[in-house]
């Protein structure tokens with residue numbers, strides 16, 4: 479990956495670690511041992527709510543503290559919670575989710591503070607927008623992934639396209655892949671993912687706005703996105719993806 483010698487293996491379980499002279503020497507996998515000097519485990523995040531549970535606060539199905547829209551802990555009086563320790567609601571599925579991100583922690587903290595101070599503010603929930611970068615590869619997502627749409631019971635189509643971040647003839651234009659997931663019956667955008675080398679990840683914000691506002695892929699095809707050669711092809715990759723999804727829905 480990224481030309482840096484990173485060997486990505488998917489669908490392979492890690493079953494143990496081998497040591498030599500008290501130091502790790504290999505990761506044991508279903509694919510055989512992989513020599514290693516250092517092992518970093520990235521296994522997901524769980525809310526640390528032990529203190530809250532000991533204090534008698536409710537703990538939700540996700541393991542996070544459940545709150546109302548104003549970030550007041552459910553079934554309590556004068557207790558407020560925000561950030562990685564709380565669960566929130568996914569605005570597409572309506573289900574409780576634990577999405578520990580700084581973007582939510584900041585908004586929830588602000589909402590809690592306003593309410594504690596006697597004002598009125600609400601945190602509506604999340605659509606699961608996130609972005610990251612591995613070497614020079616940008617990756618972003620919003621809404622539901624296919625597995626999540628499946629689990630929630632949606633019948634959906636997916637449309638994947640490849641395009642460029644700038645006009646193809648422009649210097650340093652780089653490829654990006656956009657994948658959309660749309661509800662079969664209504665055409666509503668359920669989610670999207672973008673992978674690319676440059677100026678790819680933050681394009682997810684346009685998809686996040688579409689998901690947040692319940693737009694259909696048909697509506698998205700003619701949205702007035704900016705075009706100039708240094709910034710995008712004349713059809714932005716998001717519009718190209720929406721057109722493909724629309725065509726798949728209507729034949």
Ligand SMILES: Cc1cc2nc3c(=O)[nH]c(=O)nc-3n(C[C@H](O)[C@H](O)[C@H](O)COP(=O)(O)OP(=O)(O)OC[C@H]3O[C@@H](n4cnc5c(N)ncnc54)[C@H](O)[C@@H]3O)c2cc1C
Pocket residue numbers: 529560561562563578579580581582583
């Ligand atoms: C490596 C890394 C990269 C990240 N990158 C992103 C990103 O790019 N975008 C994004 O949106 N989010 C990102 N996050 C997630 C983001 O940092 C968290 O969601 C956010 O910081 C949560 O805020 P918080 O206030 O709930 O918790 P924290 O920021 O963890 O703050 C909790 C505080 O409580 C203190 N504390 C804990 N227990 C006690 C106790 N018993 N008594 C007193 N104090 C206590 C802790 O020391 C800490 O200071 C990243 C997280 C990590 C680890």
